[in-house]
Amino acid sequence: MSARSIEQRALGLLKAFENAGKSVSRISVDGRKIEIVLTKRDDADEFEGIDMRHGKT
Numbered sequence: 457m458s459a460r461s462i463e464q465r466a467l468g469l470l471k472a473f474e475n476a477g478k479s480v481s482r483i484s485v486d487g488r489k490i491e492i493v494l495t496k497r498d499d500a501d502e503f504e505g506i507d508m509r510h511g512k513t
Contacts, residue, residue, distance in 0.1 A: 466490045 460468075466483050469492060473480050479495035 462488060462490065466492075 462485055466485050469490060470480055470483055473492065473494070480492055481495040482491075482493040484491045
């Protein structure tokens with residue numbers, strides 16, 4: 457048996473994906489299976505780069 461638990465491996469994968477610039481929307485662990493779901497570009501906030509201020513500031 458490995459010294460690292462499956463949860464520690466999942467957290468390591470999460471960190472690796474986030475360091476690579478990927479957005480992870482969900483991680484599920486089922487026994488020895490780790491499923492990572494990445495955020496699609498369409499799921500990202502469509503107003504993220506828009507200045508939403510109105511009027512004078």
